[in-house]
Amino acid sequence: MKKELLETFESQFEQSLIDEIVAEGKLVEVPAGEILMDIGNYIRSIPLLLSGAIKVLREDDEGDELLLYYLEQGETCSMTMACCMGQTKSEIRAITETETEIVMVPVQKMEEWMAKYKGWRNYVFESYHNRLNELLHTVDSIAFKNLDQRLMEYLIKKSEVTNDNCIRNTHQEIAYDLHTSRVVISRLLKKLEKLKKLKLHRSHIQIIDL
Structure with missing residues (x-):
């Protein structure tokens, strides 16, 4: 030790x-x-x-x-x-x-x-x-920030502390952390995927460019 x-x-x-x-x-x-x-x-x-x-x-x-x-x-x-x-x-x-x-x-x-x-x-x-x-x-x-910004900051910080660009939390777990609903998080993640900021997979979220 x-x-x-x-x-x-x-x-x-x-x-x-x-x-x-x-x-x-x-x-x-x-x-x-x-x-x-x-x-x-x-x-x-x-x-x-x-x-x-x-x-x-x-x-x-x-x-x-x-x-x-x-x-x-x-x-x-x-x-x-x-x-x-x-x-x-x-x-x-x-x-x-x-x-x-x-x-x-x-x-x-x-x-x-x-x-x-x-x-x-x-x-x-x-x-x-x-x-x-x-x-x-x-x-x-x-x-002062909308949920889009909070979600991006959350994903960036989680990637930093885990030293991994793949976020292995469920949409529900992310919703709990940000004190919102799973439906809202799923919608925002889809939006970020369309913007090519991330890629949604079955078991994880891959950060591309946040």
């Missing part, structure tokens, strides 16, 4: 902090499609992402989901940190988008390292800043 931590966090964390993470953390390998944390659960550990990607979702009162943002290598979830510090239940759902390696750090270490390590403090503050910007981007997209 130490080798992976050094490769991911060497430029951010002090050597002594990496040693503590190795001693206190637990390395977990998670396949794609697994729920790492769910709405209503208490959070006991902070995830540090070594490889892969995680999507973070919000759910409304009717059970419909909205994709908030993705977590990628070297990142953590600031919402998780906020729940840990406030000892409150999770208000988000985190699902692995790809096969993922994570170091789970006990929550009690968070405050200790905040006082002890400048690298950890900077990492936590940067995480809050990045997640806030992504949330603002999500709000702006919903408020």
